[in-house]
Amino acid sequence: MSDMETPEFRGRSGEGRGPAGEGRGGERGERGAKGPGGSKGGGFFRRRKTCKLCSEKVDYVDYKNTKLLLAFIPERAKILPRRMFGTCAPCQRKVRTAILRARQMALIPYSTE
Amino acid sequence: MSQRQYEILFIAEQNLGEAEVDTLTATVKGFIEKENGTVEKIEKWGKKRLAYPIGKNREGSYVLILASSPGSAISEVERRMRVTDGILRFLAVRIDAEMKKADRKKTIRGKKESTRRASVREKDRAFEGGAQ
Numbered sequence: 001m002s003d004m005e006t007p008e009f010r011g012r013s014g015e016g017r018g019p020a021g022e023g024r025g026g027e028r029g030e031r032g033a034k035g036p037g038g039s040k041g042g043g044f045f046r047r048r049k050t051c052k053l054c055s056e057k058v059d060y061v062d063y064k065n066t067k068l069l070l071a072f073i074p075e076r077a078k079i080l081p082r083r084m085f086g087t088c089a090p091c092q093r094k095v096r097t098a099i100l101r102a103r104q105m106a107l108i109p110y111s112t113e
Numbered sequence: 114m115s116q117r118q119y120e121i122l123f124i125a126e127q128n129l130g131e132a133e134v135d136t137l138t139a140t141v142k143g144f145i146e147k148e149n150g151t152v153e154k155i156e157k158w159g160k161k162r163l164a165y166p167i168g169k170n171r172e173g174s175y176v177l178i179l180a181s182s183p184g185s186a187i188s189e190v191e192r193r194m195r196v197t198d199g200i201l202r203f204l205a206v207r208i209d210a211e212m213k214k215a216d217r218k219k220t221i222r223g224k225k226e227s228t229r230r231a232s233v234r235e236k237d238r239a240f241e242g243g244a245q
Contacts, residue, residue, distance in 0.1 A: 057222065059214070059215035059216075059218045059219060060211055060212065060214075060215040063204075063206075064122070064177075101204060101206065103164075104202065104204060105122055105124065105175075105202055105204050106124065106163035106164045106165060106167060106173065106202065107164060108164050109164040109165050110164075110165060
């Protein structure tokens, strides 16, 4: 496709974690900010999510790199909010623009039934 | 006039053969060169299935053109592409600023990495020196 960097993300992160399951990812609970009602007994820990793009060292989010972008859109092909993926604000902006561009060029769908 | 890097991707209609797509590419190349731009690279992706149908097209031939041209020229190129038959969609993106940023990040990271390695080596040497 293109000769630029094409890092891949393993799997589609949207899967298996519905909107309701937000932040419930880690049972082990490594140092998390206390969630709502966290101080009352049996509160769950929130795993601190890190920005994938920063940790994978993606400098330029290319709209042609559909493999990368598909990691950020679940089955319905909607752009998920930042809190689902833990991307940092600058990265989320880049992802958003790239997804919008790719959609226009029919590389990824606007929505799926 | 300052030259800027652009990336132009366009989709040709599905009923066009390879030769026709080539002529279409040549036409677009002509548009760019007419406006004092230079085409640096042409990448043909071939026929790909579109993520959703555009008009009656379910497939389209993608062609990517990397060009450097003055900024004022690109709007004229876009206008001409809009009226050219056979082009389903196109997208022209300026990439030089983004690439520069990415490069700078990369070099900063490289420097950090090398200094860290150097400091580790230093420590190793100190440790070995102490052991002797």
